[in-house]
Amino acid sequence: MSAKFDSYQKRRLQSSYLSVVISIALVLFIVGILGLVLLKSTSVANRVKEKVAITLFIKDKVTQKQIKTFRESLLKEEFTKKAIYTSKERAAKIYSKEIGEDFLEFLGKNPLKNGIDIYLKAAFVTPEKMQEIETRFLKNAFVADVSYDKPLIKLLTKNIQRISFWLFVLSAFCGLVAMILINSSIRLSVYSKRFNIKTMQMVGATKSFIRRPFIWRSIKLGMIGAILSLIGLAVVIYYIDKKIPALALLEDYVSLSVLVGGVLLSAFIITWISTFFATQRFLNLKTDELYY
Template identity: 40%
Template sequence: MSNTAAKRKLRSSYVTTVISISLVLFLLGIIGLLFLNAHRLSTYVKENLGFTILVNDNSREAEVQRLQKILNASDFVREANYVSQDEAAEIMQEELGEDFVDFLGYNPLLSSIEVKVFAEYANPDSMAVIENQVLNFPQVKEVYYQKNLLHAVNDNIEKISLVLGGFTILLMVIAIALINNTIRLSVYSRRFLIKTMQLVGAARGFIRKPFLITGILNGLAGATIAIILLSLLIYGLSNELQGMIGFGNIVLVGILFAIVIVLGILITLISTFFAVNKYLRLKADDLYY
């Protein structure tokens, strides 16, 4: 085989290895994207549950607004908005499409405070404690929130997290196996070179070094291609899922890209190390099998 043909074959092997690594890392990046954004999604859902405080009829507006300020200063409250009787009537009229106040002759609705809590407090146990605390205020008549919905959201989020976690682990194992096999095939094509260097007295570390450097470069190149593909995917999804997936949270995106780079380098480095060691241990006669 001529040197030109050998170089072409070697270059083709590098390209195939890098493409294989990049596609596997791209799939891992998608799972990482889902996993990292799952927390944002669960936080978004939980922080939009909240509860409604119905105010007593005899409570003065100044007292209710003071209660609103107390709630806004609480550790568990993300925001608390006061809704007067007139505002509640306007909202109800828009929903019903008719003026029920004129029909009834009076406004039966109560003033209320719409409260949104932080995600860590949006669970049944915490909400029960918060409800008891709020009911102690004399201005409060009733605290209302959808308990069944709260239970369902928390249960489903836990199930989704477990399934996503299990799927991530499974894909990680598959990814490592695929990259490992790709690198082993690449090293296999140069097994005679490894043995020749060993027979002329080259130390194992000396033989291993260029392969490890190549493995790192392949991992880095594959990670770079995977990051480009992930960037295009995130950009495309950002238009459809505004506020959930996008480059708005640069820290989250940076963490994802860093994970892809680290995985690309580590997996290729470790796989190359063991693949080269395998042929360093083999006898010359065993290289033909």
């Protein structure tokens, strides 16, 4: 009879551990998906920003040698992603192709100027910073004028901030839900051991001594759940990369590293905190309160 009861208790305990692992894995999988969306949205936003150019129109008196030196100095600036020089002759050909006729034939001369398109790093593509860059180069002796699409920059910055904010709110909400669900699963697991906790406490064991094995067990279960969620995320990422190669998910090692580290760290922190407070609750209960 005792052997059957022990076997039943063991199966019940294993079932409890399995439910905790599955709960953690599912919740972290969902959080991981949201984390991936948040990380890639930032990456995509930065790519869009880095396609925005600010054009410096060069004065006619500036020589080609001076333009070359000026461009090289621009490449050394902290805000420059790349700088592309376009001669006024090439600009005329491009414009003629766009309008479908050679405007130089009836104008008789080329009114365009040599220009350098500066593609900025994402962090500098904001209305304020681009205004600072414009003001700076308008004072430059080589520059006749500075041009960029101000309404587009304002709209782009506003939309990116709005999308980032709501993605952050959604991720924070899901993170909170994840903590609640994982905490509930771990509390149920610890609840099944409440009599063992009280027995150990009655024979003189300290709270930290009682708590330690529960915390380590929960952390191990959390790591198993995190690994299962990462396997699921790997499958999803591989599938998306095959279907939408433009996102370059498998090539973004930084985002993938942050995602893996975030999932593992979340599993560790949530399980540690949840187990600590769950065991603390039962340690503070009186013996007759354990039955409620």
